[in-house]
Amino acid sequence: MASAAAHPSTTGVFDTGTFGTVRGVLFDIDDTLVDLEYALTTALREVSEHLLPGMDTAGWEKFGRIFTHETTHIYDRYLAGELTFNEQRLLRGRAALGHFGVELADGEESHAWVTEYARLQPSYVRAFDDVVPVLDALDAAGIPYGAVSNNVHDYQRVKLDSAGLSRISVLVGTDTVGVPKPDPAIYLEGVRLLGTRPEETLYVGDNRLLDADGATAAGLRGIWLNRVGETAEGFAGREIDSLARLLA
Numbered sequence: 010m011a012s013a014a015a016h017p018s019t020t021g022v023f024d025t026g027t028f029g030t031v032r033g034v035l036f037d038i039d040d041t042l043v044d045l046e047y048a049l050t051t052a053l054r055e056v057s058e059h060l061l062p063g064m065d066t067a068g069w070e071k072f073g074r075i076f077t078h079e080t081t082h083i084y085d086r087y088l089a090g091e092l093t094f095n096e097q098r099l100l101r102g103r104a105a106l107g108h109f110g111v112e113l114a115d116g117e118e119s120h121a122w123v124t125e126y127a128r129l130q131p132s133y134v135r136a137f138d139d140v141v142p143v144l145d146a147l148d149a150a151g152i153p154y155g156a157v158s159n160n161v162h163d164y165q166r167v168k169l170d171s172a173g174l175s176r177i178s179v180l181v182g183t184d185t186v187g188v189p190k191p192d193p194a195i196y197l198e199g200v201r202l203l204g205t206r207p208e209e210t211l212y213v214g215d216n217r218l219l220d221a222d223g224a225t226a227a228g229l230r231g232i233w234l235n236r237v238g239e240t241a242e243g244f245a246g247r248e249i250d251s252l253a254r255l256l257a
């Protein structure tokens with residue numbers, strides 16, 4: 010491989026600069042590798058616009074925020090097996106619509122809303138601009154990488170592929186080992202598939218608790234990818250604002 014031959018001394022070891030050298034890197038997927046928030050909010054607006062005619066930009070931002078950030082307790086019920094994936098989508102959509110006084114009727118109206126949303130949303134999924142340069146650098150250094158996600162494997166496989174990230178072949182979902190993050194087993198399955206040791210493997214993700222703290226507790230080197238400049242009182246772990254910071 011020409012790219013590896015160009016850096017023979019670094020093969021097998023990746024120098025992240027600030028975070029030292031590592032032998033493997035695992036990534037979260039949603040809002041780490043792919044801009045899920047953009048895909049969710051764009052599709053949401055498209056399927057809900059006829060229900061909220063004339064709503065302004067601030068209104069749509071609030072609408073999207075309720076669905077993506079203020080109803081994560083409903084997603085937790087999906088992770089716990091209490092709701093199907095589409096049921097949690099519908100409940101979150103209803104919460105957002107309900108905030109603006111719109112109630113979806115049970116049956117056909119709800120079914121049509123969630124079906125159309127599920128059809129549209131994948132078409133808006135795209136990788137962040139900083140992903141490909143990091144994967145190129147990892148390939149050049151001969152460092153294995155993969156993804157560990159709190160959604161099921163097959164759904165995330167399609168998502169990565171449609172975002173142009175089929176090169177990420179190692180993928181662990183919640184159904185791979187039967188537990189979600191922050192259970193140590195799910196991160197450790199990613200490490201096992203990379204063939205590295207936990208302490209020499211980075212785990213990078215946008216959720217401070219599930220990604221940085223959870224991976225660190227499992228023995229990996231967790232890094233919080235804080236793309237939006239969120240403040241976190243008392244967070245003493247490693248933090249970056251872009252995946253580009255992983256490049257020495």
Ligand SMILES: [Mg+2]
Pocket residue numbers: 037038039040041214215216
């Ligand atoms: Mg995430």
